[in-house]
Amino acid sequence: xxxxxxxTDNLTKKFxxxxxxxxxxxxxxxxxxxxxxxxxxxxxTTTIRMLLGLIKPTKGNIKIFNQNLNKNRIQIxxxxxxxxxxxxxxxxxxxxxxxxxxxxxxxxxxKRVHEVLEIVRLTKVANRLTKEYSLGMKQRLGIASALLSExxxxxxxxxxxxLDPSGIQEIRELxxxxxxxxMSVLVSSHLLSEIDQMATEVGIINxxxxxxxxxxxxxxxxxxxxxxxxxxxxxxxxxxxxxxxISSQWKNDYLWLEETKPEFVSEINATLVQSGISVYxxxxxTKSLEDIFLELTGTEGSL
Amino acid sequence: MKHLLKADKIKLKRSSxxxxxxxxxxxxxxYELVNLTYRGDFVExxxxxxxxxxxxxxxxYDNSLLFGLxxxxxxxxxxxxxxxxxxxxxxxxxxxxLPISRVRVYLSKFSWLFISLFFSTTIFxxxxxxxxxxLGFEGRTPWKYLIGDSYSMLVVILPIMxxxxxxxxxVKNQAFSILIGAxxxxxxxxxxxxxxxxxxPLAYPSQAxxxxxxxxxxxxxxxxxxxxxxxFCLGIILLVLGSxxxxxxxxx
Ligand SMILES: Nc1ncnc2c1ncn2[C@@H]1O[C@H](COP(=O)(O)OP(=O)(O)O)[C@@H](O)[C@H]1O
Ligand SMILES: [Mg+2]
Numbered sequence: 001x002x003x004x005x006x007x008t009d010n011l012t013k014k015f016x017x018x019x020x021x022x023x024x025x026x027x028x029x030x031x032x033x034x035x036x037x038x039x040x041x042x043x044x045t046t047t048i049r050m051l052l053g054l055i056k057p058t059k060g061n062i063k064i065f066n067q068n069l070n071k072n073r074i075q076i077x078x079x080x081x082x083x084x085x086x087x088x089x090x091x092x093x094x095x096x097x098x099x100x101x102x103x104x105x106x107x108x109x110x111k112r113v114h115e116v117l118e119i120v121r122l123t124k125v126a127n128r129l130t131k132e133y134s135l136g137m138k139q140r141l142g143i144a145s146a147l148l149s150e151x152x153x154x155x156x157x158x159x160x161x162x163l164d165p166s167g168i169q170e171i172r173e174l175x176x177x178x179x180x181x182x183m184s185v186l187v188s189s190h191l192l193s194e195i196d197q198m199a200t201e202v203g204i205i206n207x208x209x210x211x212x213x214x215x216x217x218x219x220x221x222x223x224x225x226x227x228x229x230x231x232x233x234x235x236x237x238x239x240x241x242x243x244x245x246i247s248s249q250w251k252n253d254y255l256w257l258e259e260t261k262p263e264f265v266s267e268i269n270a271t272l273v274q275s276g277i278s279v280y281x282x283x284x285x286t287k288s289l290e291d292i293f294l295e296l297t298g299t300e301g302s303l
Numbered sequence: 304m305k306h307l308l309k310a311d312k313i314k315l316k317r318s319s320x321x322x323x324x325x326x327x328x329x330x331x332x333x334y335e336l337v338n339l340t341y342r343g344d345f346v347e348x349x350x351x352x353x354x355x356x357x358x359x360x361x362x363x364y365d366n367s368l369l370f371g372l373x374x375x376x377x378x379x380x381x382x383x384x385x386x387x388x389x390x391x392x393x394x395x396x397x398x399x400x401l402p403i404s405r406v407r408v409y410l411s412k413f414s415w416l417f418i419s420l421f422f423s424t425t426i427f428x429x430x431x432x433x434x435x436x437x438l439g440f441e442g443r444t445p446w447k448y449l450i451g452d453s454y455s456m457l458v459v460i461l462p463i464m465x466x467x468x469x470x471x472x473x474v475k476n477q478a479f480s481i482l483i484g485a486x487x488x489x490x491x492x493x494x495x496x497x498x499x500x501x502x503x504p505l506a507y508p509s510q511a512x513x514x515x516x517x518x519x520x521x522x523x524x525x526x527x528x529x530x531x532x533x534x535f536c537l538g539i540i541l542l543v544l545g546s547x548x549x550x551x552x553x554x555x
Contacts, residue, residue: 049396049554052396052400053400054396054399054400054553054554055553055554056553074402074403074404075402077400077401077402078402080400082397082400084396084397084400085396086393087393088392088393088394088396088397088398089392089393090314090388090391090392090394091391091392092316092317092318092388093313093314093316093317097313097316100313101310101313101314102310102397102401104306104307104309104310104313105306105307105310105398105401105403106306106401106402107306142397145397
């Protein structure tokens with residue numbers, strides 16, 4: 001398949017005895033914005049470092065652009081722009097000089113520096129020393145260097161970390177428009193809401209293991225609201241509904257149903273009341289992100 | 304490689320590297336200026352006692368100990384400044400995920416270390432020339448010895464450069480490499496004092512002068528060519544080993 005941008009096979013990294021990344025099979029296709037989601041310490045940065053050849057996998061394989069990373073590291077890196085964790089900035093240089101250093105290295109035309117400065121809105125402060133930059137400005141400078149070479153694949157590790165809400169919004173909008181020019185993006189975050197707002201695909205990593213990998217729609221489906229019904233006799237209600245071919249669950253003293261359409265709700269209500277059950281509550285409940293995470297991992301965890 | 308050298312040059316902008324490059328030659332030349340003017344009489348007597356054929360010869364001999372102590376320190380600090388630019392910037396992960404071989408990244412920065420120290424010795428040589436002329440030294444300027452004295456140091460210091468550079472590049476805390484560099488520069492002086500240990504490469508910088516004090520007075524340093532050959536070979540070997548190790552490292 002030509003459209004596979006990143007494929008990892010059983011990718012594993014051990015530090016001494018700790019397994020930080022445990023048998024990950026990641027798959028990213030051209031034009032996707034792949035949200036790589038997981039709590040702090042889940043193994044996102046470690047995975048990304050392996051994808052960039054900064055550290056060697058303990059086990060497993062990485063293919064990027066259909067080439068083996070081990071054998072063709074330099075050719076592959078030629079087509080990648082990246083930002084890993086806290087941003088790189090040479091404090092003794094201005095913003096423009098920072099980009100100039102990368103530009104020289106990659107042998108990119110000079111006008112591209114102005115373009116990326118414009119894209120991340122640093123043109124005004126381009127001639128100031130970067131040690132005077134705010135964290136958000138440093139982060140945007142990092143994104144600018146990643147964009148400098150007009151890469152086919154952009155890898156951003158927690159690019160919105162430490163930004164204020166408007167900065168986050170800006171970067172999100174920026175990332176969302178990148179695939180229009182044929183770019184594929186891998187962006188990591190520990191915030192589901194953030195991934196939810198920009199990704200087309202999601203991979204969720206927890207304790208080094210990939211616990212979910214699918215389209216964002218499939219993840220959203222898991223967040224579909226459900227119906228919470230308070231009834232006098234749960235067991236009885238459950239079997240009455242079952243007799244009508246409607247499945248339900250009795251949990252935490254409430255009856256739970258998968259649908260929330262108004263017609264459906266009134267039908268349930270009528271059915272139960274007519275069977276002599278008293279219904280004292282009908283409520284639409286949206287699962288929280290934590291709930292989904294709990295469902296996926298089977299353990300307590302915070303996203 | 305040309306692009307890489309340019310990029311590394313940009314990264315060194317506004318760093319304190321120029322100060323380090325200038326510091327050692329200026330301090331030593333300032334000392335010699337004071338020595339040759341305020342203690343002029345004493346110096347002349349001493350030169351006579353050492354059977355120096357000219358004041359040039361005396362100058363070349365007199366500064367070799369200070370230069371031999373100071374230049375390894377300058378190399379240590381210069382290596383640290385060049386490597387620290389990257390440590391401070393959190394820059395390794397960015398630089399090493401660009402499409403360039405890691406060995407080249409290493410060699411480009413080493414080139415800047417070499418170039419810096421080349422400037423330093425060149426300034427030292429020109430400084431000696433100016434000083435001699437300013438003070439009206441008699442006889443023709445012994446360019447051969449002046450050049451030999453300055454650039455021998457550059458070769459003799461190669462092993463120290465390779466080791467210090469590797470330390471600074473791989474250990475983030477620069478206090479560590481600077482401490483090692485300072486201790487080994489001083490150890491070099493002690494090692495140079497004894498007949499057997501003076502063949503240890505750390506001891507070469509203080510013995511790398513073209514003119515040394517021998518039994519029969521000041522004369523040409525017969526061992527210099529051996530020092531040069533050993534240092535050059537050892538320096539290159541250590542540089543290659545350092546670059547290979549650097550290329551294999553995990554990037555934090
Ligand atoms: N160089 C290292 N040595 C030892 N352990 C490490 C190293 N780098 C990361 N780890 C461990 O690996 C785990 C995953 O870390 P990381 O990939 O940074 O997580 P994330 O980016 O998802 O927050 C953590 O438990 C961390 O302590
Ligand atoms: Mg991380």
